[in-house]
Amino acid sequence: MGIQTTTATKEANAQKKALRDERRSHKPNAELIYPAKKLWEKLRLKELPKPERQQVMKEMMELITGKVQEIIFKHDMSRIIQSCLKHGNEAQRNVIAGELVGHYLTLSKSMYGRFIVVKILHYCQKYREAIIKEFYGKVRQLIKHKEASTIIEDAYSTYANAAQRAGLIQEFYGPEFRIFKVEDKKTLSDILAQNPTKKDNIMKHLMETLKGCMEKGTVEFSIVHRGLLEYFEHADAKGIQEMLDVMKEQAVEILHTKEGAQVAMLCLLHASPKDRKAMLKTMKPFVVKICKEEYGHMVMLRMFDVVDDTVLMSKAILAEIVKEMEDIAKDKYGRRVILYLLAGRSPKYISPQSIELLAKGDLVRANTSKKDAAVRSSELLNYISPSLISLIATKTRALTSEPLACQVVFETMLHATGDRQPAVDALLALAAENPSEATSETPHVLMSMPTDRLYKTLVQSDYKAPLAEPSLHFAKALLTKISPYLGFFAQQSGSSPFIVLALLENPETAEETKKALQAKGSAKGSITIQKELEKVVKGKPDNEFKAVRLILETLAK
Template sequence: MGVKKESKKLKVAAPKPVEEEAVVMDEQADEGDQVDQDEAGEWGDNDRIEDTDMDAAEGEMDVDETDPNKLREEERQRASRQEQRQLLKERKTARPNGALVFQLKKLWETIRQKRITSELRAEKMAELMGLITGKIQEVTFRHDAARVIQSALKHGSSTQREIIAQELKGKYAVLACSQYGRFIVSKILNMCPKHRPLVLKEFQGQVRKLMRHRDASFVIEEAYSQFANAQQRNSLMEEFYGPEYALFKADKAKSLQAILTENPEKKQAIIKNIRETISSFLEKGAANIGPHTILHRLILDYLLLLPTPSATASKPTESAPAAPANPSAYMVDLLKDHLIHILHTREGSRVAQLILLHATPKDRKHILKSFKGLLGKIAREQHGHTVLLELCSCVDDTVLVSKTVLMELFTDANPGEAMRDPYASRVVLFLLVGRSRRYLINHVVDELEAMDGVRKLTSKKADDVRRKEIVATLSPVWLDLCTTFAGELLRSRSGGQVLVEILKHAEGDKTALIEAISSLTSGTIESHALVSSSASATPKKEVFNAAKKLATEAANVKLAQLALDSKENPDLPDMSAHVLVDRNSTFTLKEMISGGRVSAAAGSNKKDGQKAEEAPLDPSCGAVGIAVATVISKELEYWLRYCATSEAKTSGTTFVLLALFESRAAGVQDALVGSKKGRKKAFSKLVDELSKVAVVVPKEAEKEAADENAGGKRKRGGGKDLKKSAGARQSVIHIFLNKLKESF
């Protein structure tokens, strides 16, 4: 009796058995198969058990090998587990297509392996297709068989993929709602281009319903954002405008603007339907609309349809009616907690801008609070940084914006990176020079200008006043950062632009910054290389870390595959090259010394044959010119010889020298070549010597130009004669030496 009771207890405490093939399949997920981690654990009742649980159960039973009773008990338990495994196998086989799925999983274990020959994979795929052809719909909705179909789509031939896609025709909408079947639809969209229109056509009339489904919404989003063309996108969007657009599909789908142009009387009905759809997603407050760009566009369409709010508009009450008296304020209440999740897309960033415009000061503070800790990521995003531009354009509390929000960009772990990043730097440039199309993309400027009407009603301060207050607060921080990271900023394209504009428009003492810039131009190429090598010659001793080494090697391989080097990557400026040789730094130095380009207003007012009037030279640019000229003059002969004799990387260096020689600031030319009395004797002989060795026009290039001119072909100079073409091909150092000689 004691043995029977003990046996009964063991049966209760024993873990649930599992089929060995299923355990192996579940624990080794194919990297190519798209299965969420949360979903991978929901495989149904009594379908599997982790091997760790089995090992733990066996480990708890300490068996004394010298005790015969204990050995017999262990044998009984092992037999019980084998019996349970057999029962589970029989139970699974008894299910519909159970034996077929068992065979498919065995083939799948071979097909999914990465290190097998293509011939073996093709052989197993042919065997698998022979088993599932005609039965694909029957096995697809099973969680384990769905993985097999995914691998068949991934590793199969185009013909085999067509067979699978053809058999699933008519079931795509149902599959999209399946927890595991939705991945098959994604595979078909990715790997069967011919069937994409068919998949999208099956979604017609059900888009609004599918978008409310947890799994199907991701399939709709993938089809909309990655595979649909403009007309197909309009077809998907139409169904949110009203039931008639879902039931009666036109031959050619139209955009919302086209629909309203043809039927302006439907505007209010469309606005109502869109508002109800948005409210159903957002009123509960638990929906995550971040991944769904189709909803971002829908919200943007709704906000653009709203009338301009009045200056005295009031916020709606908590029990907002179906048609709120102030739709703008109603949308602010719905979206103010979701902006941080949607501003990474172009439509989402415009939604965030419009919400900031329509929000009250209290709501704006709430939105700024939600951005806290994420300002660095937002500023470095392609579309997210435009939200910060609007933030600086509409929020009247400049102290809050500058000290609480923007200050976060320049106090993080790497503060200099914000000024070197191609997107974050535009926020600084916007504050310094406003809506300059030289630094901002045209469509960004157009969008900011299009919202000026709303901005005048919702903000009190003028744009210039608001920007000047922010610049006054942040200028000390900017000047300190530019002085500390002057070398990195000079060698970065975006950082150089920020450096030039801060030098011209920032408020405060710029002496330290000017000295830092001029000190970088000291020395020669050899001395700079010696300093750079000595700085990196004695690295700190670190304990060997295998994982860290492998991660570093993988990162280097990735950079090599992307063909990125330190010069092309704005986050990694090349500090090994001298600033008078580096291409980005020479361009920046030339801009500083010359004072920048001719202003657009001056260039547009010039008459025929009259030179454009240059903007007044900023005193800081003149100070930089004098400081740089004073430093370079100590090694001027070296740099002239370098530019004259070296065939590589000389144009940028000579442009800096030429900008110093032609500077409008008084004293720069004298600081470079000395006073008029002493420079002739010192440089006449050197100029004559270097003029003979300076690179002019190679004979082969001159001969080629003569042949083209004789043959009547169009040349790069736009039909100029040979003499002018040859003169244009002279090296910059030759032009500089001629000007230097003429000034004696």
């Protein structure tokens, strides 16, 4: 009985397979698709040796060459062609790309075909121009298309040259630019300078295109950000307000590009208090992320410049910064947000280009913001200062071991309002540790980068640039803490002697430091620290122990 059942099952399976094969044979390109699928199963194996992969690609190309156009819109074959583009050599990729010339526009609109276009843009430099030319005349429609918009964005942001990018964005300006490209004009400013009478018509079509992108959910693309920036740069007050009405709640979606961040900055600059409040509300959940973005952090600086409602700013924005203040202080871009609250537009922390960008808005700010800039900055600083001081007091070692966070520590000590003594005490406690007990994992703060520079600068700030109000008198307190180890620090080949030198140069600690360096120890036969330093440099090349030599020169005066 069992044998009969097994035989019957086998026969049934054989019949099913025969029927399946029969059905497949009637499908278009069946003789190509199913062998291609078998080859693809091998081709996509990660462990496949290179010689075998090359052989599989050779067989695959023999199978599909001349027939690529017939199969690309099928889901399974689209993935096979993508694999061929990924694993093929340059010649094989170009064969596939060449067969698809004239079909890239259609492919870009296809749910599956668009991935082939992405791969060809990436792998086939020879065909990038041909692909982009197929988009000309249709860019306004494509940028609002669910599938094709991603291809337009990839082409614009990653693969197009300057002239091609200009050709793509020009179609935002109106129908005539779909047919006639202004090849020698790269920006809207160039076009309007040559044809000022066309401004109203261009701005009308630009507005329509941009609104369409926002409605279709393609506002996150950099080509749209370029269009938005050009619109804000050339629109009149009425046009700006019209765009603000639709942009204020979407500005948070465009902060990841340079142009997008600049658009958000312009939105904040021109917005009414009510619109600014709406923008802050949308940005609140993403404050920490924005602070850490290369371009987005500039939006935070503009926000500090123009929002008069500092109570709202404190609750919606600064409160979020305080929650993650340590991470923000250590971040390349995030620390600039905190430093802006402390030191304003200091060229030590903000590039000249960024300062210029911020300064461009000052004239407009005078009309759109009522509160005095100094009062606004003071109110924001008053809010965040206690949290900064507390952070330094409780996370001293973690902050001072990070070069970027050290900048935040230094500026907090100079500019924070309120009682800074807890932070001062924490810094002094680290400095007072016995240097002989330090390890390579936890070096003494006066003998390791970047904390040694922090302490030296704090000592110098008491007299070179006395900005702290009231004065910290940091040098005097530091000398008291490290006096048992003053000779040790002075004799090192690293940077700790520069801290001793700073104490020797500070008028508040000069006499006491000099006396300590020239005093003999209590032990019989002991010599002064100064004599010890003379032994250290004796017979050494002039380029060694530079700080020690400077200490000796200062003592000799």
